[in-house]
Amino acid sequence: MKEEIPLAVSDLTVAYHRKPVIWDVGFELPAGSLIGVVGPNGAGKSTLLKAVMDLTPRASGKVLVYGKTYRENRRRVGYVPQRESVDWDFPVDALDVVTMGLYGEIGWCLPVRRKHRQAAMDALDRVGIADFAKRQISQLSGGQQQRVFLARALVQDADLYLMDEPFAAVDAATERAIIDILGEMKESGKTAVVIHHDLQTVPEYFDYVVLLNMRVVAHGPVEDVFTNDNLQKTYGGRLTLLEEVSEAMRRRERSL
Amino acid sequence: MSIFENWSWALDGWIVAAGVLCAVASALLGNFLVLRRMSMLGDAISHAVLPGLAASFFLTESRNSWPMFVGAVLAGVLTAFFTEWIRGAGKVDEGASMGVVFTSLFALGLIMIVRAADHVDLDPGCVLYGAIEMTPLDLVDIRGFLIPRAVVTLSVVTVINLLFVGLFWKELKISSFDSGLATTVGFSSRLIHYLLMILVAVTAVASFESVGNILVVAMLVVPASAAYMLTDRLLPMIFVSVVLAAISAVTGHLSAIIVPSWFGFESTTTAGMMAVSAGGILFLSIVFSPKSGVLIRFVRQRLLAWQILEEDVVAFLYRIEERKLPIGHDFETLRRELLADFVSMKVVLNRLVSRSQLVVDQGEYKLTDEGRLRAESLVRSHRLWEEYLVSHVGIDADRLHQKAERLEHFTDKDLRERLNHETNAPENDPHGRPIPAERDSPKSDQASTS
Numbered sequence: 179m180k181e182e183i184p185l186a187v188s189d190l191t192v193a194y195h196r197k198p199v200i201w202d203v204g205f206e207l208p209a210g211s212l213i214g215v216v217g218p219n220g221a222g223k224s225t226l227l228k229a230v231m232d233l234t235p236r237a238s239g240k241v242l243v244y245g246k247t248y249r250e251n252r253r254r255v256g257y258v259p260q261r262e263s264v265d266w267d268f269p270v271d272a273l274d275v276v277t278m279g280l281y282g283e284i285g286w287c288l289p290v291r292r293k294h295r296q297a298a299m300d301a302l303d304r305v306g307i308a309d310f311a312k313r314q315i316s317q318l319s320g321g322q323q324q325r326v327f328l329a330r331a332l333v334q335d336a337d338l339y340l341m342d343e344p345f346a347a348v349d350a351a352t353e354r355a356i357i358d359i360l361g362e363m364k365e366s367g368k369t370a371v372v373i374h375h376d377l378q379t380v381p382e383y384f385d386y387v388v389l390l391n392m393r394v395v396a397h398g399p400v401e402d403v404f405t406n407d408n409l410q411k412t413y414g415g416r417l418t419l420l421e422e423v424s425e426a427m428r429r430r431e432r433s434l
Numbered sequence: 435m436s437i438f439e440n441w442s443w444a445l446d447g448w449i450v451a452a453g454v455l456c457a458v459a460s461a462l463l464g465n466f467l468v469l470r471r472m473s474m475l476g477d478a479i480s481h482a483v484l485p486g487l488a489a490s491f492f493l494t495e496s497r498n499s500w501p502m503f504v505g506a507v508l509a510g511v512l513t514a515f516f517t518e519w520i521r522g523a524g525k526v527d528e529g530a531s532m533g534v535v536f537t538s539l540f541a542l543g544l545i546m547i548v549r550a551a552d553h554v555d556l557d558p559g560c561v562l563y564g565a566i567e568m569t570p571l572d573l574v575d576i577r578g579f580l581i582p583r584a585v586v587t588l589s590v591v592t593v594i595n596l597l598f599v600g601l602f603w604k605e606l607k608i609s610s611f612d613s614g615l616a617t618t619v620g621f622s623s624r625l626i627h628y629l630l631m632i633l634v635a636v637t638a639v640a641s642f643e644s645v646g647n648i649l650v651v652a653m654l655v656v657p658a659s660a661a662y663m664l665t666d667r668l669l670p671m672i673f674v675s676v677v678l679a680a681i682s683a684v685t686g687h688l689s690a691i692i693v694p695s696w697f698g699f700e701s702t703t704t705a706g707m708m709a710v711s712a713g714g715i716l717f718l719s720i721v722f723s724p725k726s727g728v729l730i731r732f733v734r735q736r737l738l739a740w741q742i743l744e745e746d747v748v749a750f751l752y753r754i755e756e757r758k759l760p761i762g763h764d765f766e767t768l769r770r771e772l773l774a775d776f777v778s779m780k781v782v783l784n785r786l787v788s789r790s791q792l793v794v795d796q797g798e799y800k801l802t803d804e805g806r807l808r809a810e811s812l813v814r815s816h817r818l819w820e821e822y823l824v825s826h827v828g829i830d831a832d833r834l835h836q837k838a839e840r841l842e843h844f845t846d847k848d849l850r851e852r853l854n855h856e857t858n859a860p861e862n863d864p865h866g867r868p869i870p871a872e873r874d875s876p877k878s879d880q881a882s883t884s
Contacts, residue, residue, distance in 0.1 A: 231617075232617075233617060255618070257614070257615065257618050259614055263612070264611060264612045265471075265611070268469060269670075270611060270667065270668055274607070278619075279619070281604050281621065284604065287601045287602065289604075316666075330615075
């Protein structure tokens with residue numbers, strides 16, 4: 179397989195009621211690496227992932243997944259959303275949720291067959307919770323729920339994984355399981371983009387990092403980019419002038 | 435039985451059939467409305483089809499069913515669309531935008547119908563609460579069988595809804611659970627949303643004149659909500675909701691005949707009574723739901739409270755024994771010291787005696803060996819916790835006992851081992867009392883309540 183760029187973003191801006199959430203974001207990510215996306219709360223990390231997958235309308239910008247638009251290469255992208263994004267009281271069991279990762283492959287109106295359920299079961303086994311396959315999902319612990327989401331992405335057998343805070347509020351065993359899976363992904367040449375909150379573990383878990391605070395402060399290999407200086411820039415304050423000018427834009431629009 | 439004197443399969447049979455079909459068709463879709471937290475949208479759509487009916491009538495100047503049907507469905511789907519649009523553009527929440535859209539459309543429909551009513555037999559009253567009792571009077575000939583028109587229409591709608599849920603099972607499931615994922619794997623959540631809305635509108639319109647608005651609104655939400663409380667898997671939920679819907683339709687018609695006669699009235703509106711029965715079933719589900727029902731929660735709390743009291747009794751007796759305190763072992767003393775009510779204490783002591791953890795001798799309760807074993811593990815848990823809370827958590831000494839008193843009831847052997855390990859296997863607790871050694875129980879560990 180020729181070395182392709184898994185994810186290239188240029189001039190990406192997403193605004194909510196004219197207020198930019200991310201602004202002029204651009205980067206190209208290297209294939210076969212584990213990439214941490216780091217930044218303060220409200221920096222637009224989740225929005226970035228959603229905008230890549232067309233889940234949020236973008237004001238401007240271009241996103242290329244392995245050289246094509248997201249739409250064309252949708253099958254090559256797996257998504258692990260934040261755990262809070264769904265209702266865990268929904269009447270399904272863990273196996274059902276993992277099987278949902280295969281629905282796209284199965285296609286419209288066709289039923290789930292045994293081989294799909296088996297694939298889902300294998301994915302649950304890989305993340306170490308095969309024993310809980312038949313549990314209703316609200317009866318799983320937070321870490322187990324996160325692993326269900328991970329298994330659901332695994333079963334999609336994508337090349338590029340986008341993960342929204344998989345390490346948030348999980349137990350040590352789950353954290354270990356996620357790390358192992360990330361390692362396996364890397365070995366088989368896959369790329370994972372992971373939103374991460376714990377700065378201390380960044381150098382240990384990732385080999386590439388994107389520092390985000392509304393725009394990209396820096397991106398590159400961890401050893402070059404993950405410096406105190408860059409972290410200061412990322413966390414040291416918001417782009418107040420940019421916010422002021424967008425506020426001025428809104429005021430002006432209202433006064434017309 | 436007076437009810438069956440006037441029962442006629444040709445009349446009541448068809449009324450019940452129409453009610454059941456409407457209830458089942460609505461309940462099928464209702465599951466997804468409830469799970470998507472948009473139950474109100476069903477309500478809104480089934481009201482907002484009214485201007486569609488009226489407008490088609492004005493445009494075509496006839497009561498021909500097809501244009502009216504299409505017009506009404508369009509109006510219903512527009513409701514869903516406007517609701518989304520106003521929410522986005524008007525910065526109001528979904529409930530408010532829905533309220534705006536459907537009341538305006540409904541009122542507009544009423545105005546149009548009242549205007550039209552001067553010329554023809556479009557009756558607003560009939561539109562509102564339907565005329566299910568008239569079902570058997572309007573017959574159509576299907577291959578030689580005379581079948582009420584409403585039953586034919588509702589059968590078709592029920593089959594369509596069944597096919598929809600069957601064919602788009604995966605798509606409905608995934609988009610209801612995680613609309614983001616649905617979109618990323620290639621099933622547009624918006625498309626499925628609007629398909630569902632179209633069918634809700636179709637069901638509402640088909641039910642409109644025969645069984646009326648009330649029944650659809652109730653059946654879209656109530657059976658599914660009740661089923662949601664009774665099961666935690668999707669397929670059983672849908673199955674249960676359909677059964678409950680059918681039951682409410684049948685009991686609704688029966689009680690419409692029976693109940694008013696208790697008060698000396700003639701029979702009342704069947705559609706209304708069907709909706710009321712559905713409400714009754716929902717109430718029963720809330721009380722008797724096996725996973726979150728009021729009753730089961732009460733029973734569980736009671737059982738847990740008694741189990742804790744049992745443990746308090748044995749631990750209390752153990753401590754008196756240990757310190758040789760001159761305190762009575764009789765019922766009243768135990769009740770006073772452990773702040774228990776009469777019934778609970780009676781139940782708990784009887785249970786302990788029947789499990790031979792206590793013996794009673796002239797009103798005095800004493801620990802047996804088995805009871806002592808149970809008490810020991812509790813006291814051990816208690817004192818290990820005290821030690822742990824002091825050395826690892828830094829809890830103030832005066833609150834120590836109270837915290838440990840709570841934790842001891844939820845500590846099994848495994849957790850005790852780990853506490854023991856973490857606190858370096860102490861011999862005494864922070865107050866200097868000896869921590870009993872772990873002894874293997876001949877039976878299973880009673881201290882565990884998980």
